Amino acid sequence: MTKVHFIAVGGSVMHQLAIALKNKGYQVTGSDDEIFEPALSNLRQADILPASTGWNADSITPDLDAVILGMHAREDNPELIKARELHLKIYSFPEYIYQESKNKTRVAIGGSHGKTTTTAMVMHALQLNHQAFDYLVGARLEGFAQSVNITDAPVIVCEADEYPASAIEKRPKFHFLHPQIAVLTGIAWDHINVFPTYDIYKEQFAIFIRQMEAGQVLIYNNTDEELVNLVTATGGHLKLIPYGLPAHTIRNGVTSVSFGDASANLEVFGDHNLLNLHAAKLVCNELGVSDAEFLAAIATFKGAAKRLELVAKDDHCVIYRDFAHAPSKVKATMEATKHQFPDRKLIAVLELHTYSSLNADFLEQYHGALDTADTAVVFYSKHALEIKRMPDLAPELIAQRFGRNDLHVFHNREKLEAFLAAQSYQDANLLLMSSGTYDGLDFSKLKALLPSNH
Incomplete structure (x- = not known):
């Protein structure tokens, strides 16, 4: 029987490969220093959740056919060091x-x-x-x-x-x-x-x-x-x-x-x-x-998750959530929405959440990216900047980089929610673009914005 061990098995795609190989009949083990949902439940259900968290060099034995190394594992990982000492076959996920x-x-x-x-x-x-x-x-x-x-x-x-x-x-x-x-x-x-x-x-x-x-x-x-x-x-x-x-x-x-x-x-x-x-x-x-x-x-394809995902709609308004965050994707998603509903106003909200988008030097790549929107909003979380240890961004700098003097910039979720609640959605669509969560915005409550609810 083929025996495979995953170092950093909790990754979003890594744990899926582990389950797939178990389903194929392989003997699969894994380790990680932290495992979150949904990987935790998925691995438990497949009976390959590690008994304890952390790295254990004893998990690496000479009879392993392959050791698969996740992105989350570092060079000094004790399991990786042992696998190298035993001259085992070590692969990255794509290899x-x-x-x-x-x-x-x-x-x-x-x-x-x-x-x-x-x-x-x-x-x-x-x-x-x-x-x-x-x-x-x-x-x-x-x-x-x-x-x-x-x-x-x-x-x-x-x-x-x-x-x-x-x-x-x-x-x-x-x-x-x-x-x-x-x-x-x-x-x-x-x-x-x-x-x-x-x-x-x-x-x-x-x-x-x-x-x-x-x-x-x-x-x-x-x-x-x-x-x-x-x-x-x-x-x-x-x-x-x-x-x-x-x-x-x-x-x-x-x-x-x-x-x-x-x-x-x-x-x-x-x-x-x-x-x-x-x-x-x-x-x-x-x-x-x-x-x-x-x-x-x-004809029956509904799209991949978080790609122009329908949040709510009525006869006068559609609210979409989209994973777009890079400049080219933001442009494409907005143009698509405007093109599909040419007679409707477009209110677009972009969250700056990734390392690149929060980088003042990279921000100039967004010049003109929100031009298609009738009302354009940028949101960023001070918390995201702190986690990434990045300097604060001035709203004036953001407006300048996007090339829009009328850009609304928020870094407080409650203020963003108040702004959205104050807009008219009669013959207008709302598009929210981010790979993040707008500091915990409750998307299920956005349905209340629809004109049919007023």
């Missing part, structure tokens, strides 16, 4: 995914934005067309028990992340997947803490393309000029399939998309989602799904 999928068709979906949604669309379409496949995706999706699945299926569909693989393997995760079919959705630098300059960031994608073997498939967004230049310069050895916006119409807030004679009404909207959908269709075509079969499936 191990590759080991498990050497004999499969590997699909890797990379790019600065749209990875999760594009991956989710491919998974949704393959599932409804009864194709067997494994997967790795960065969010919980409706219809899938977990976010990682490893079986004996002939195909694996992976969301391919450009962040470093582990504490001892600083190269980006997507460099280890070696796909036969790849998607690149676009390049927009938004990780100043990981990639100090745009050129370093861009080079990671160049390496990804160069590493692919001759004749393999690269599906790329040809509406992204930077990406087109990169693919032209480095992808000559590949089968290149460009994609752009598919033919579509919008009627009464519903988008219909068509390929050839086949068409479908969608539950998602926005140019960014139409681009994601086109990429997903091309992947599915490569895996034997026809345009008509793809469209029949995608």
Whole structure:
């Protein structure tokens, strides 16, 4: 029996891989110095929750076939030191995914934005067309028990992340997947803490393309000029399939998309989602799904969690919550909402929550990002700055960096709530964008803002 040990098993994707391998029949153990929900309950249910928290070198035995190292583990971890002493095989998460999928068709979906949604669309379409496949995706999706699945299926569909693989393997995760079919959705630098300059960031994608073997498939967004230049310069050895916006119409807030004679009404909207959908269709075509079969499936796709997630709606107002926080994503989400409801006012609230977005030097990347909104609001929490040990931000500086004199800036949640309660939502939509929680905003109470409740 294959024996695997996870160092830092409590990670959001790590614990999902641990469960997937246990389901496959492997003997799985793990350790961590802290495990939070939902990993805690998930691991307990799968009977692989460590008996105690903390690191224990005795857990590392010579009979282990693999040790999988999470991002949270450091170089001086006693279990890692012991594994090295015993010359065991040590893998980062993506390296191990590759080991498990050497004999499969590997699909890797990379790019600065749209990875999760594009991956989710491919998974949704393959599932409804009864194709067997494994997967790795960065969010919980409706219809899938977990976010990682490893079986004996002939195909694996992976969301391919450009962040470093582990504490001892600083190269980006997507460099280890070696796909036969790849998607690149676009390049927009938004990780100043990981990639100090745009050129370093861009080079990671160049390496990804160069590493692919001759004749393999690269599906790329040809509406992204930077990406087109990169693919032209480095992808000559590949089968290149460009994609752009598919033919579509919008009627009464519903988008219909068509390929050839086949068409479908969608539950998602926005140019960014139409681009994601086109990429997903091309992947599915490569895996034997026809345009008509793809469209029949995608008509029931509701979106990935926290991507333009519906909070509340009536006939005059829709309230959305979106995970967007990087400048390019903020722009795309707002333009989509405005485009879908051109006759409605747009009230947009962006929380600065990530290391990059709270960095005064990086803030200039947001210049013009909120221009689409009729009323634009930026919120940041003093608490988030303290945790990240970053200097305070002046509201005037934020307004200047965004290039809007009429920007409303709040760092107190109660004041933000009072401001939102004072707005008129008759023929207006509210869009809240953040990877955080607005210092504990109760989203369920936002329904009270709808005009039908007044």
